[in-house]
Amino acid sequence: QRQDKSTSEEYRQAVNKPAGYSLQKQRSFLAFGFSAGGGSRRESHVNVNVTPTSHDLASDTPEIRKYKKRFNSEILCAALWGVNLLIGTETGLMLLDRSGQGKVYQLISRRRFQQMEVLEGQNILVTVSGKKNRVRVYYLSWLKSKILRTDGVSDQVERRNGWINVGDLQGAVHFRIVKYERIKFLVIALKDSIEIYAWAPKPYHKFMAFKTFGELTYRPLLVDLTVEEGTRLKVIYGSADGFHAVDLDSASVYDIYLPKHTQGPISPHCIVALPNSNGMQLLLCYDNEGVYVNTYGKVSKNIVLQWGEMPTSVAYIGTGQIMGWGNKAIEIRSVETGHLDGVFMHKKAQRLKFLCERNDKVFFSSAKGGSSCQIYFMTLNKPGMANW
Numbered sequence: 001q002r003q004d005k006s007t008s009e010e011y012r013q014a015v016n017k018p019a020g021y022s023l024q025k026q027r028s029f030l031a032f033g034f035s036a037g038g039g040s041r042r043e044s045h046v047n048v049n050v051t052p053t054s055h056d057l058a059s060d061t062p063e064i065r066k067y068k069k070r071f072n073s074e075i076l077c078a079a080l081w082g083v084n085l086l087i088g089t090e091t092g093l094m095l096l097d098r099s100g101q102g103k104v105y106q107l108i109s110r111r112r113f114q115q116m117e118v119l120e121g122q123n124i125l126v127t128v129s130g131k132k133n134r135v136r137v138y139y140l141s142w143l144k145s146k147i148l149r150t151d152g153v154s155d156q157v158e159r160r161n162g163w164i165n166v167g168d169l170q171g172a173v174h175f176r177i178v179k180y181e182r183i184k185f186l187v188i189a190l191k192d193s194i195e196i197y198a199w200a201p202k203p204y205h206k207f208m209a210f211k212t213f214g215e216l217t218y219r220p221l222l223v224d225l226t227v228e229e230g231t232r233l234k235v236i237y238g239s240a241d242g243f244h245a246v247d248l249d250s251a252s253v254y255d256i257y258l259p260k261h262t263q264g265p266i267s268p269h270c271i272v273a274l275p276n277s278n279g280m281q282l283l284l285c286y287d288n289e290g291v292y293v294n295t296y297g298k299v300s301k302n303i304v305l306q307w308g309e310m311p312t313s314v315a316y317i318g319t320g321q322i323m324g325w326g327n328k329a330i331e332i333r334s335v336e337t338g339h340l341d342g343v344f345m346h347k348k349a350q351r352l353k354f355l356c357e358r359n360d361k362v363f364f365s366s367a368k369g370g371s372s373c374q375i376y377f378m379t380l381n382k383p384g385m386a387n388w
Contacts, residue, residue: 032342062332069104071374076088078375079125081118084097086125093143114128114133115175126175128172134169142163166206172188174189185225192219194235195209196213198210226273226279226295234247240267245295269314272316283305290304315357329344350369362379
């Protein structure tokens with residue numbers, strides 16, 4: 001069943017409002033959740049501050065804040081670089097200075113940034129960018145020199161260019177970086193193949209080709225890499241037909257979940273290797289639900305995670321929770337059980353997009369409505385989640 005579940009009993013319980021409740025104009029979200037004992041529900045306002053500060057009032061309720069800066073082009077992705085936020089849009093790369101007054105620096109213009117991830121230890125920003133959706137790596141020191149307006153960058157390659165393409169890849173759909181022992185693997189979904197690169201440290205200081213899996217029956221839209229029991233590497237990928245696995249040793253490709261009840265293509269959102277499962281248990285999220293299977297395709301939990309509505313974004317958060325962004329609400333659920341921990345209702349329907357997360361901090365943006373979009377920042381405060 002893929003119908004809108006926002007009228008379900010669980011959802012109604014979570015968002016049940018007492019009579020006489022009024023919204024205050026400066027507040028864009030309302031938070032609702034369950035107490036630890038599952039008894040009375042406590043309702044709370046969620047302030048949306050336009051100037052986030054580093055010192056927060058002690059509170060059990062997650063907070064949502066909004067940055068003042070309005071972006072004129074669609075925000076497609078973001079990544080934390082230290083405390084600051086790199087932002088990729090339809091028209092360029094920017095840096096939001098979160099340590100100071102929220103100033104925004106333009107780093108690269110006239111280039112579309114679809115996806116990005118920072119690897120500070122390697123001094124790189126990995127991106128899918130440009131008209132041809134290339135996998136391009138930028139050196140952080142070069143980006144920093146653009147902010148500081150300095151040219152004293154030591155590495156000759158950086159001085160010459162500041163970036164390097166990974167292979168001659170074009171048409172990248174999605175990538176994932178996974179650490180195994182001391183190796184960082186870059187797994188890339190292309191039109192009908194999956195490429196795996198491994199980071200080669202100095203003197204090479206670049207990603208080098210490791211394995212290729214071509215002519216896949218199902219076109220990859222989403223990729224991940226699991227390490228089973230600390231030894232076996234498997235690519236897990238989502239397509240418009242379901243989820244599939246590639247064993248790196250044997251190169252065998254097999255299906256791990258093909259939805260039987262759906263009509264037409266699905267939208268895979270998220271692949272989560274469950275904590276403490278030795279890389280063997282997965283939560284696969286697509287459309288408005290999630291299923292629990294192991295890496296061999298056997299159903300591992302007789303539970304279906306069901307979102308209240310069709311989410312536009314789904315993401316696994318470091319607090320051990322999974323979040324779904326819908327037009328009516330943001331839902332926060334337990335990754336292990338699918339249980340609804342809490343809901344943020346929107347004051348008005350809006351399309352939101354997950355950007356990035358670290359620990360209990362989550363960043364997301366509004367879709368470009370009218371002329372601009374904005375970035376929201378949320379702190380989940382996991383220790384108190386059971387009490388809000």
